[in-house]
Amino acid sequence: AQKITQTQPGMFVQEKEAVTLDCTYDTSDQSYGLFWYKQPSSGEMIFLIYQGSYDEQNATEGRYSLNFQKARKSANLVISASQLGDSAMYFCAMREGGGADGLTFGKGTHLIIQP
């Protein structure tokens, strides 16, 4: 079974609109972390936002927020007021356990912002 599922292979969004990228995860651990990364065509993975499993409030970082629904095992990324520079691949990832382990990534969503 996949540990991270991103069901939107591609999305087209008009500039200045808000966009939600879906992510569901599967783990039996109580302690885990959820991450979102942006990958432009250059290839480098850029960290956007983090949500810990024990965090009670949804994480926010500037225009990025994470809609964390623990019972549903959902961690959707919301980008407000999208910009042309937001066009990229977006990956949801998880770290299980309490240690500094490797990340498990989803297959990604290709987001294209249209003017």
Place this chain on the structure above:
Amino acid sequence: DAGVTQSPTHLIKTRGQQVTLRCSPKSGHDTVSWYQQALGQGPQFIFQYYEEEERQRGNFPDRFSGHQFPNYSSELNVNALLLGDSALYLCASSSGTGGPYNEQFFGPGTRLTVL
């Protein structure tokens, strides 16, 4: 403050050959993780090095091996290359003392093509 650096940027090899990829972590980081990202896929965790030892390993064959040096830099070695090893290889550095929130900073990657 230099971020994570990787060399070379691109590499072309033929089947059966061996390859070595290099990574220098971000200043202050002591842990290096390696990921393989096939075209159109999310990164897959290969292994992680901490204190010059392999601390965790993903589902990759023994053809994939690594090393970490006293200055925390790392090498990824792949023996007996297969066509399926063609991918973007990403290195990420972090602090080994982190918990679930242990942000990994990624390098620009090495694009390996196996002919």
